[in-house]
Amino acid sequence: MTTLDPPFAAPSLLDHVRPQALSLPESGIVEVMNYGRQREGMIPLWAGEGDLPTPAFIAEAATRSLAAGETFYTWQRGIPELRAAIARYMAGLYGVSEDPERYFVTGSGMQAIQIALALTLSAEEEIIIPSPAWPNAAAAAEVIGARPVYVPLAFDEARGFWIDLDRLESAVSSRTRVIFINTPANPTGFVASRGALAGVLDIARRHGLWIVADEIYGRFYYEAGEGGRAPSFHDIMEPEDRILFVQTFSKNWAMTGWRLGWIEAHPLLGDVLENLIQYSTSGVAAFMQRAGIVALERGESFVAHQIERARRGRDIVADGLATSNRVRFARPPGAFYMFFGVEGEQDMRALALKLVDEARIGLAPGTAFGPGGESYIRMCFARGEAQMSEATNRLVDWLKR
Numbered sequence: 001m002t003t004l005d006p007p008f009a010a011p012s013l014l015d016h017v018r019p020q021a022l023s024l025p026e027s028g029i030v031e032v033m034n035y036g037r038q039r040e041g042m043i044p045l046w047a048g049e050g051d052l053p054t055p056a057f058i059a060e061a062a063t064r065s066l067a068a069g070e071t072f073y074t075w076q077r078g079i080p081e082l083r084a085a086i087a088r089y090m091a092g093l094y095g096v097s098e099d100p101e102r103y104f105v106t107g108s109g110m111q112a113i114q115i116a117l118a119l120t121l122s123a124e125e126e127i128i129i130p131s132p133a134w135p136n137a138a139a140a141a142e143v144i145g146a147r148p149v150y151v152p153l154a155f156d157e158a159r160g161f162w163i164d165l166d167r168l169e170s171a172v173s174s175r176t177r178v179i180f181i182n183t184p185a186n187p188t189g190f191v192a193s194r195g196a197l198a199g200v201l202d203i204a205r206r207h208g209l210w211i212v213a214d215e216i217y218g219r220f221y222y223e224a225g226e227g228g229r230a231p232s233f234h235d236i237m238e239p240e241d242r243i244l245f246v247q248t249f250s251k252n253w254a255m256t257g258w259r260l261g262w263i264e265a266h267p268l269l270g271d272v273l274e275n276l277i278q279y280s281t282s283g284v285a286a287f288m289q290r291a292g293i294v295a296l297e298r299g300e301s302f303v304a305h306q307i308e309r310a311r312r313g314r315d316i317v318a319d320g321l322a323t324s325n326r327v328r329f330a331r332p333p334g335a336f337y338m339f340f341g342v343e344g345e346q347d348m349r350a351l352a353l354k355l356v357d358e359a360r361i362g363l364a365p366g367t368a369f370g371p372g373g374e375s376y377i378r379m380c381f382a383r384g385e386a387q388m389s390e391a392t393n394r395l396v397d398w399l400k401r
Contacts, residue, residue, distance in 0.1 A: 020145050027135070028349060028368030036356035043391040046352075046362040048134075048186060048337070049256040050309070050382035054291075055302050058253060061294040065287035074286045076274045078105025078262070082289045085296040086262055093218075094234040101267040104274070105289060107281045109216055109248030109261035114140050115276045116244040116263060120178050120210040121146045127178040127212075128171050130163055132339070132366060132373035134186040137214070141178075149176070150371045153188060160330035161190035161339075165199040172203065178210045179203070184217040184230050187339045187369050187378040189332020191221060194231040201236060201243075210242045217335040219252055219303060222311050230334055239266065251336075252303045253295040260288050306382070310336040313381030313388040320392035324399040336382040339366065341375045342399065348377050359398040361391050 014022065033046050077083065083100040091098040106112040113136065121127055123145030129138055131150035138148035151171045153161040168179070181200060183192040192200070204211050213233050221230035233243050245264035249255040265273060277283060314331065317338045321327045329340035345351045348365040355361050366376030379395075381388055 020142055024139055024142060025135070028352075029364045031349075032352045032356065032362060032364060035353055036362045039356060039360060041360045042356070042362055043360065043387060043394070044362040045380045045383070045391060046364045046378075048380060049250070050254060050306065050336075050380075051384065051387065052254045052306070052309075054254050054258065055299065057298055058255070058291050058295045062287045062291040065290040070286040070290070072286070074283050074289070076278045076283045077270070078103065078284065079286060079289045082293050082296075085293045089296045090264070093229055094232060096234055099267070101270060102264050104263045104265065104270070104277065105284050105292075106261045106263055106277065107284050108259035109214075109246055109250060110136055110140075111259075111280065112246035112248070112261045112263045113137055113212065113214070114143075115273065115280065116212045116246055117141055117144060117146070117178070118276055119269070119272060120212070120244070122177070124175065125177045126173060126175045127180055128168065128176060129180045129370075130168070130182075130185075131371045132187055132369035132376065133180075134182060134214075135368060135370060137180050137182070137212075138370065146177075147175070149173075152372045153190065155330070157328065157330050160332065161185070161188040163190075163192060163196050163200065165196070165203065168200065169203045172207050172209070176207065176209060178212055180212045180214065181233075182214040182216075184215075184220055184332075184334025186217065186335055187337045187364070187366070187373070187376075189335045189337050189339060191223075191230050191334040194235055197231055197233055198236050201233065201241065204242065208242075210244065213243055213245045215245060216248050216251055220307055220310055220336055221334045222314065223333050249292055249295055252306065253299050254302075254306065255291075255295065258288055258291065260284060260292050309384060310382045312385055313383055314338065316385065316388045317379060317381050317392050320389075320396050324396050326399045336380060338379045338381055339373075339376050340379070341366075342377065346375070348374065351377060355395070355398065359394045361394050 036042050083103045086103045087098045087100040117140050126147045126149050127141045128149050130153050141148050149171050151167050154164045155161050218229045248261035318331045326343040327340050349367050352363050352365040364378040366373035
């Protein structure tokens with residue numbers, strides 16, 4: 001048997017790869033990360049995570065589970081103790097009934113989105129996504145062979161970003177099956193009001209559509225009081241509404257590397273969701289789920305600390321950018337990103353690479369976030385005051401040159 005050298009073998013292999021897989025765009029965020037991650041003195045604000053590691057009391061729960069030998073196959077829907085803990089947490093936060101049968105543990109929020117789309121969306125069908133948007137949901141739809149339809153968010157500096165409901169409904173076609181709503185939103189920081197959510201739900205009901213609700217930043221809402229959270233579809237929905245909620249442990253509890261999340265859905269969908277989990281990962285490792293239980297039951301003070309750090313980071317960045325006279329932005333009411341334009345800069349990919357070289361700060365180009373993001377750049381502010389102050393000073397100094 002003769003083995004062809006890679007230069008000859010690779011093109012012929014690529015010719016037989018599904019077009020949907022080949023056409024997926026490379027991540028503009030990862031490009032900048034790879035370009036700058038080895039630079040000495042970098043302040044990396046390109047990814048959607050803070051600088052705090054997972055708290056020890058959470059990690060220790062996984063260690064105890066491993067020591068106890070919990071390394072076997074487990075419940076496809078999630079271990080009963082974690083599903084019960086999620087139900088208590090959601091009941092306390094949103095006032096919903098405490099029903100563990102509504103919750104299904106997944107291997108990350110990203111897998112929750114993939115499973116939600118596998119349940120609702122077929123090839124050649126369409127999913128509506130307000131944009132600029134985190135790119136992974138659209139990519140997950142494209143892998144299926146479905147088509148993302150982007151609806152531009154409205155913007156002005158006084159109000160920030162918001163959903164134009166007329167634009168949203170005008171995007172509905174005979175092929176539309178899903179509306180994907182992320183609020184509080186990455187990368188824009190916009191938060192849909194209760195009235196806006198009611199408008200989206202009304203559109204979905206009229207046209208017989210599913211809503212996939214990504215509310216993972218729901219606790220990072222800076223207009224809420226102590227213990228508050230952003231408006232949610234939970235506030236307005238009826239039990240039979242076609243809504244799937246996707247969630248993650250990543251943001252609230254500094255568990256981005258754990259890859260642990262959940263789907264919330266009507267119990268009637270339980271067998272379908274269990275099968276979809278079975279045929280993808282066959283369940284999440286039990287020791288990771290034990291960590292999730294402890295995060296939910298003992299992590300509230302840590303969540304509050306995370307939110308307050310992000311609030312201070314937001315204000316440091318906003319106050320600093322306002323002095324530059326070159327930046328177009330609105331102070332975001334939610335999530336932990338500043339999404340801003342820079343006067344005189346048209347190529348945001350080039351700007352992100354230039355800031356790595358010349359200011360030693362890592363930001364994400366708006367081109368990574370789809371239509372409407374081309375003239376913006378994103379800065380994650382979920383870090384401590386000292387680091388955010390230094391990063392802001394570097395950026396403002398660069399802008400004033």
